[in-house]
Amino acid sequence: MEQNVIEVRNLTKRFKRFALEDIQLNIRQGFITGLIGANGAGKSTLIRLIMGMAVPAAGEIRVFGRSVQKQEAEIKERIGFVADDSHFYEQLTIGMLKTIYAPFYKKWDDRLFKRYLDRFELSPKSKVQSLSKGMKMKLSLALALSHQADLLIMDEPTAGLDPVFRRELLELLAELMLDERKSILFSTHITTDLDRVADYIAFLHRGSLVFNESKEGLFDRYGLVKGSNELLDADVRKLFVGIRETGTGFEALTDNRQSVESILDGHAQVERPTLEDIMFFTAKGAAANV
Amino acid sequence: MYNLIRKEFIVLRWYFLFNAAYALVFGVFLQSAFSPLMVSMLPPIMMMMFAASMELRNKAMMFVGTLPISRKQIVSAKYVTVFFYYLIGLILMAAIDAANEFAYTGKNAMTAEITLLMILLSFSFTMLYAAFYYPIQYWMGVKYSNIISFVSIFFMVIVLSTVANIIDKFSDYLITNEFIVIGIPALSLLLFYGSYRLSLAIFTRLDMAG
Numbered sequence A: 001m002e003q004n005v006i007e008v009r010n011l012t013k014r015f016k017r018f019a020l021e022d023i024q025l026n027i028r029q030g031f032i033t034g035l036i037g038a039n040g041a042g043k044s045t046l047i048r049l050i051m052g053m054a055v056p057a058a059g060e061i062r063v064f065g066r067s068v069q070k071q072e073a074e075i076k077e078r079i080g081f082v083a084d085d086s087h088f089y090e091q092l093t094i095g096m097l098k099t100i101y102a103p104f105y106k107k108w109d110d111r112l113f114k115r116y117l118d119r120f121e122l123s124p125k126s127k128v129q130s131l132s133k134g135m136k137m138k139l140s141l142a143l144a145l146s147h148q149a150d151l152l153i154m155d156e157p158t159a160g161l162d163p164v165f166r167r168e169l170l171e172l173l174a175e176l177m178l179d180e181r182k183s184i185l186f187s188t189h190i191t192t193d194l195d196r197v198a199d200y201i202a203f204l205h206r207g208s209l210v211f212n213e214s215k216e217g218l219f220d221r222y223g224l225v226k227g228s229n230e231l232l233d234a235d236v237r238k239l240f241v242g243i244r245e246t247g248t249g250f251e252a253l254t255d256n257r258q259s260v261e262s263i264l265d266g267h268a269q270v271e272r273p274t275l276e277d278i279m280f281f282t283a284k285g286a287a288a289n290v
Numbered sequence B: 001m002y003n004l005i006r007k008e009f010i011v012l013r014w015y016f017l018f019n020a021a022y023a024l025v026f027g028v029f030l031q032s033a034f035s036p037l038m039v040s041m042l043p044p045i046m047m048m049m050f051a052a053s054m055e056l057r058n059k060a061m062m063f064v065g066t067l068p069i070s071r072k073q074i075v076s077a078k079y080v081t082v083f084f085y086y087l088i089g090l091i092l093m094a095a096i097d098a099a100n101e102f103a104y105t106g107k108n109a110m111t112a113e114i115t116l117l118m119i120l121l122s123f124s125f126t127m128l129y130a131a132f133y134y135p136i137q138y139w140m141g142v143k144y145s146n147i148i149s150f151v152s153i154f155f156m157v158i159v160l161s162t163v164a165n166i167i168d169k170f171s172d173y174l175i176t177n178e179f180i181v182i183g184i185p186a187l188s189l190l191l192f193y194g195s196y197r198l199s200l201a202i203f204t205r206l207d208m209a210g
Helices: A044-050 A072-076 A094-104 A110-119 A135-145 A161-178 A190-197 A215-221 A257-263 A277-287 B002-011 B013-029 B035-058 B060-064 B069-106 B118-142 B143-174 B178-203
Strands: A003-015 A019-028 A032-036 A058-063 A078-081 A151-155 A183-188 A201-207 A208-214 A225-228 A240-246 A249-254 A268-271
Touching: A003 A044, A003 A208, A019 A044, A019 A183, A019 A201, A032 A277, A044 A058, A044 A151, A044 A183, A072 A078, A078 A135, A078 A249, A078 B060, A094 A110, A094 A135, A094 B002, A110 A135, A135 A151, A135 A161, A161 A183, A161 A190, A183 A190, A190 A277, A201 A215, A201 A277, A201 B002, A208 A215, A208 B069, A225 A257, A240 A277, A249 A257, A249 A277, A249 B069, B002 B013, B002 B069, B013 B035, B013 B069, B035 B060, B035 B069, B035 B118, B035 B143, B069 B118, B069 B178, B118 B143
Parallel strands: A032 A183, A032 A201, A078 A151, A151 A183
Antiparallel strands: A003 A019, A003 A058, A201 A208, A225 A249, A225 A268, A240 A249
């Protein structure tokens, strides 16, 4: 039976110029879930709420079936967290940082940590401040993965990384997922990363959850439609989430691929969209649909 | 909580040298009747400031916030650490006193005397400073730590100079009055505990800032 590793119910968090409103979200155990959305969509806020680092205005978050608000310490023991930016003490060496970090975790595995350092070519004697952004991300991963976490939460881990390490990271995640008890929540706006590894996609747009479903289900449901502008009457336009019109024709995203295929049969091309297409047309839908 | 206190000491380990240097300056070279008071109080006050500056520079709350500890443990560790800093102050005070004794014995020089009243007062002021400092820091955030330190020190200078005057005038009375000797530290501890509860109430309602 499928279990949820994270359950978010009626979650609301308000800031002066932005709000996450009434979020309902399940993150399934044993899978990689990609959290996508444009910059400022609320991905980091949602992750900070899940980590108990932000306080919700309303709603409840349960991780491993336990309330984050009430049992945050026990929950975080089983979470490996990778932030989008380095938050380690810059003046410390990696070895010294480890001596601070490791005693907090009952299941800390020193040998595993050394293995990750070797794999990432990091020396325990290096100071954090001497590391590049990519190396800091590797350090963050090594720390997050060395206490046998059941859930890995990563906030924009690939932002600003070179393509070689990005690919390496994705391979590492795929390796981790060989253990079916592990789960990964991975926020990014670089959707090509998720095209490769994600099982489920949750899409946040302007503080609201647009969808949270399996990648395959998503690609079955959504279609990228290309055709000539003459096809675009009022009824056809209603079929699309977003439309981009040019002098030579239109490109549009539908979330009801079957209907569009039957209505526009032979008159338009319906292709499998990328996650970026889905994000772009949904985010720009209202403006582009004019 | 132990690991949080340990973390604080590892991260700030080089800053303890500043304490030793200041103790030397105020305890030996610029000696006055209140040198022991100053030497014992400097470590907690300075280390609270250094810790805040270190947190700000390294976005340390983002680090601490991901660790398997509760918010209550984070606040408790901050307050318990003050006692350790004060202990360092006492050790420095004793060390400076011993050094002065050694250097000035037989030279007819005046050395500041450590009295029970002085220890009790330095303890009380340390507790009072922390009780004032931490709730404001939790409320305003670590990014305002410089302003908070400035305001807290200003507040402490006023309190210190007032109390110094009182001690000067009523020293004999104060040291023999058990209520004052026990009452001041007890009151400061009570304020310290109240401050802890207030900081906890503030911190559990706010987002952790990076």
